[in-house]
Amino acid sequence: MIDMQDILCALKVAEEKSITAAANKLFLTQSAVSQKVTKVEKELGLALFIRTNRSVELTDAGVFFVTKASALNSAWEDFFLSMEQFSSMDENLCSVGLPPLINYTEIPDLLAGFTMAYPNYQLTTFPEFEGSNYENLLNGKLDFCFERGSVNAPKMPKYITAVPLQNDALSLLLHKDDPLTQKDAPVCIPDLTGYHMLINDVHNTHEMEQAVQITYSVYHDSTSPNMITKPGIFIPLPQSVCTKIIEQYPHLRTVPFENSMPISLYLLYRTDRQNIEKHPFYRYVVDYYHKRQK
Numbered sequence: 587m588i589d590m591q592d593i594l595c596a597l598k599v600a601e602e603k604s605i606t607a608a609a610n611k612l613f614l615t616q617s618a619v620s621q622k623v624t625k626v627e628k629e630l631g632l633a634l635f636i637r638t639n640r641s642v643e644l645t646d647a648g649v650f651f652v653t654k655a656s657a658l659n660s661a662w663e664d665f666f667l668s669m670e671q672f673s674s675m676d677e678n679l680c681s682v683g684l685p686p687l688i689n690y691t692e693i694p695d696l697l698a699g700f701t702m703a704y705p706n707y708q709l710t711t712f713p714e715f716e717g718s719n720y721e722n723l724l725n726g727k728l729d730f731c732f733e734r735g736s737v738n739a740p741k742m743p744k745y746i747t748a749v750p751l752q753n754d755a756l757s758l759l760l761h762k763d764d765p766l767t768q769k770d771a772p773v774c775i776p777d778l779t780g781y782h783m784l785i786n787d788v789h790n791t792h793e794m795e796q797a798v799q800i801t802y803s804v805y806h807d808s809t810s811p812n813m814i815t816k817p818g819i820f821i822p823l824p825q826s827v828c829t830k831i832i833e834q835y836p837h838l839r840t841v842p843f844e845n846s847m848p849i850s851l852y853l854l855y856r857t858d859r860q861n862i863e864k865h866p867f868y869r870y871v872v873d874y875y876h877k878r879q880k
Contacts, residue, residue, distance in 0.1 A: 588629045590662055593655050595622040596634060600652050603641045680867050681710045683719050683731030685851070686786040687810065687823070690830040692878075693732060700870045707866065714786065720746055723856050730855045730867060734824065736848070748852040751875040754824035755842060756849045759831060762839045764817035772842040784813055784821045811835045824849050851875075 598608040599619065609619045627634050634648035644652065688694060701709055712728065720743050722728040733748070742748055758773055760766055766773050783802040805813060810821060811831050823831075828840035853871055855862055862868065 588626055590659070592622045592626050594659065595619050596626045597652060597655055597659065599623055599635065599642060600644055600648065603643065605642060678706055679708050679710070679729075680865070681712065681727065681729050682867070683722060683728045683733075684711055684713045685732045685734055686714050686805070687827055687831070688713055690827045696871065696874050699874070700867060703870060704866050709867075719854060723854060729859075729865070730853055730871075733852050733854055734849060735852060736850070742854070745856050745858045746854055747857045748854050749872065750850045751853055751871065752851045752878065754826050754849050754851070756822055756844075757825040757828045757840045758843050759811065759814060759821040759823055759828050760839055760841060761814050761817045761819065762837055764820075764839070766820075767839040767841055769841065772844055774844055778820070780818070782819045784810055784819065786810075811838060814838060824851075 595608065595612065595614070598612055599605055602608045602611065605616055605619050605623070609616045612619065623635065630647075630651070632647040632651070633645050634651050635642040636645060682697075684693065685691070697709065697711065701707070719728065719731045719733055723731060723746055724743070732751075735748075758766070766777060769777070779799055781800050783800055784805050785802055786805055805821075812835075813819070814821065814837075822843065825840065825842070832838045832840055853868070855868065
């Protein structure tokens with residue numbers, strides 16, 4: 587039977603128009619290459635080459651063979667590449683999209699713990715991954731991602747699910763001189779009329795944007811607390827994140843928003859991935875937050 591090595595030899599001879607040159611490129615002897623080409627011709631019952639003292643030339647059958655065999659070789663290479671990528675993805679690689687302001691959360695400790703528990707895994711993280719997290723999960727750029735949203739999470743696209751990990755209260759990060767920091771009751775939507783909101787994703791603009799006249803801009807890095815330079819600017823964030831930020835930024839204050847509106851941290855992943863919920867990262871994350879709730 588013909589195998590791929592025989593076909594590759596014949597293709598190399600056709601490319602080099604010389605058995606000697608093909609043998610040198612394949613690091614084989616001339617005799618070995620000649621035998622493989624003869625084997626292919628015998629199995630096919632066709633003469634693929636016209637041999638002369640100086641070179642070899644393709645017959646009409648040889649031209650047809652090269653066209654078909656080249657396509658077969660390309661498909662063969664794609665097959666092995668796909669299997670290697672699948673194996674790497676399932677065996678020892680994991681790509682994770684991270685939420686904004688990650689340094690003010692417990693997630694860095696979680697990732698460090700996973701790396702220690704699974705030293706054979708290569709964990710690649712993408713802070714504030716560019717583009718839609720949904721899209722990057724579906725196209726395979728991400729295996730998992732963390733995302734914040736209201737407790738009543740919006741319906742996920744097909745094949746994507748969101749596992750709630752931790753609930754928190756929604757608070758507002760403000761300048762220390764902002765009059766809202768002196769308010770006894772939680773800040774309500776009407777209180778924010780005329781304010782400017784900083785947000786990490788334009789798709790996550792809260793219903794407050796539609797309810798009152800506010801402006802907003804998008805931030806993309808952990809320096810966003812420095813963007814609150816005066817009263818009238820705010821960032822809606824989980825209370826736990828706000829608490830850690832104001833420890834490092836004395837010019838900021840945090841206030842509760844609308845009776846501590848609940849917000850949750852989710853782990854997103856593709857449900858059509860085989861055995862995804864048995865993946866070590868999934869199990870580690872879910873167990874990590876389960877223990878924190880006790």
